[in-house]
Amino acid sequence: MTKAAKLFDQAIKDAEGLLSRFDSENNSDAEGNSEALKRAGMVMALAAWETYVKDRFKDEIGTWLLAVSGSQLGNFVQRRIDDDMKRFFNPNSAKTKQLFMSYFEIDITSGWKWDNYNPAQAKKVLDELVSKRGDAAHQASTMLGQPHIVKRDELEKAIRFLKGLVHATDCIRIAS
Numbered sequence: 001m002t003k004a005a006k007l008f009d010q011a012i013k014d015a016e017g018l019l020s021r022f023d024s025e026n027n028s029d030a031e032g033n034s035e036a037l038k039r040a041g042m043v044m045a046l047a048a049w050e051t052y053v054k055d056r057f058k059d060e061i062g063t064w065l066l067a068v069s070g071s072q073l074g075n076f077v078q079r080r081i082d083d084d085m086k087r088f089f090n091p092n093s094a095k096t097k098q099l100f101m102s103y104f105e106i107d108i109t110s111g112w113k114w115d116n117y118n119p120a121q122a123k124k125v126l127d128e129l130v131s132k133r134g135d136a137a138h139q140a141s142t143m144l145g146q147p148h149i150v151k152r153d154e155l156e157k158a159i160r161f162l163k164g165l166v167h168a169t170d171c172i173r174i175a176s
Contacts, residue, residue, distance in 0.1 A: 011051055022037040
């Protein structure tokens with residue numbers, strides 16, 4: 001297991017904790033907006049994914065750059081990496097694929113196979129989750145009579161999916 005995957009395992013616990021808190025509050029008589037917990041859980045789950053992708057990339061590129069570290073070439077590449085990382089957010093399947101293709105010439109999404117997912121299905125689900133995360137982050141609450149932005153089972157499935165996606169991605173060998 002990579003260092004990035006270990007950090008993901010810690011980060012995804014925030015989303016799991018929010019889901020658990022939603023369940024507790026939803027099953028009690030306490031007043032409050034427990035729906036916000038589901039939206040926050042979706043945001044945190046995708047933040048854990050984003051952090052994993054960035055950490056995995058940084059670990060791999062660090063291995064590749066060891067030989068040129070401190071040289072003009074190494075400094076040039078590091079500046080490009082820093083610029084790319086500043087613009088890398090909400091990693092959907094296309095952005096994730098492009099990042100690893102640009103630097104390593106590897107289609108990391110081709111290894112997204114586990115349980116009942118093949119790469120095409122995994123890409124579709126990830127892209128839907130990234131979109132849902134945007135909705136959850138930028139829409140305060142639903143209007144009366146409108147369905148909730150994030151349903152409980154969607155958050156639970158998203159967490160399970162992202163765990164599987166990280167495990168599948170972690171199995172892909174990049175740097176030698």
